[in-house]
Amino acid sequence: MQLTSTSFDDGQPIPEPYCFCRIDPETHVSLADNRNPHLAWSGAPEGTRSFVLLCMDPDVPTVGDDVNQEGRTVPHDLPRCEFCHWVMVDIPIDCTELGEGTCSREVTARGKTAPDGPTGSRQGINNYTDWFAGDPDMGGDYHGYDGPCPPWNDERVHRYRFTIHAIDLERCPVEGDRFGAQDVLKAVEGHVLASATWTGTCSLNPDVAGGR
Numbered sequence: 001m002q003l004t005s006t007s008f009d010d011g012q013p014i015p016e017p018y019c020f021c022r023i024d025p026e027t028h029v030s031l032a033d034n035r036n037p038h039l040a041w042s043g044a045p046e047g048t049r050s051f052v053l054l055c056m057d058p059d060v061p062t063v064g065d066d067v068n069q070e071g072r073t074v075p076h077d078l079p080r081c082e083f084c085h086w087v088m089v090d091i092p093i094d095c096t097e098l099g100e101g102t103c104s105r106e107v108t109a110r111g112k113t114a115p116d117g118p119t120g121s122r123q124g125i126n127n128y129t130d131w132f133a134g135d136p137d138m139g140g141d142y143h144g145y146d147g148p149c150p151p152w153n154d155e156r157v158h159r160y161r162f163t164i165h166a167i168d169l170e171r172c173p174v175e176g177d178r179f180g181a182q183d184v185l186k187a188v189e190g191h192v193l194a195s196a197t198w199t200g201t202c203s204l205n206p207d208v209a210g211g212r
Contacts, residue, residue, distance in 0.1 A: 003196035007037035014200035021149035035101040055086035076155040084181035089172035115144030124179040148202035
């Protein structure tokens with residue numbers, strides 16, 4: 001099974017239009033276009049009944065004391081954890097491509113409630129839901145795709161892994177509209193027939209090699 005994108009090359013920086021934030025020389029960061037990138041997949045095995053799509057950042061700091069703090073940096077060797085940027089289930093088998101900007105076209109304060117997607121698909125919440133919890137201007141349930149916005153003082157370049165799973169279930173057994181990536185991965189355990197991944201990178205730290 002293969003996953004490809006015309007929005008950026010595998011292993012290369014994700015362009016600004018597909019990010020939640022961009023570098024701003026005056027304020028460190030400002031909001032970007034937050035468009036979902038183009039994705040296309042092929043080679044699903046026989047027995048596939050639907051697809052699951054995830055976008056995960058495995059480089060998120062486990063301790064937030066230094067995050068976005070003036071005069072401090074997030075050390076490269078700080079232990080990291082995963083942050084979900086996108087979770088979509090019940091993608092029908094006749095859908096093998098998502099066009100750029102078809103599921104997300106801007107930053108939506110308090111989160112998208114009913115993001116666009118293929119007919120029949122469902123999109124859960126990403127981890128911006130947790131990040132903005134308690135924020136009076138941004139707090140809410142963030143459904144669908146929201147792009148990269150790593151700490152502007154992080155010494156590490158973050159990776160963003162877009163993964164498509166072909167599963168032998170027509171409907172992913174998660175309920176409601178607040179399911180997350182871990183809920184989905186647990187629900188499809190033992191039902192994944194094949195997977196493919198396309199990886200982009202992002203840094204909002206101008207001092208980090210490869211940053212934008």
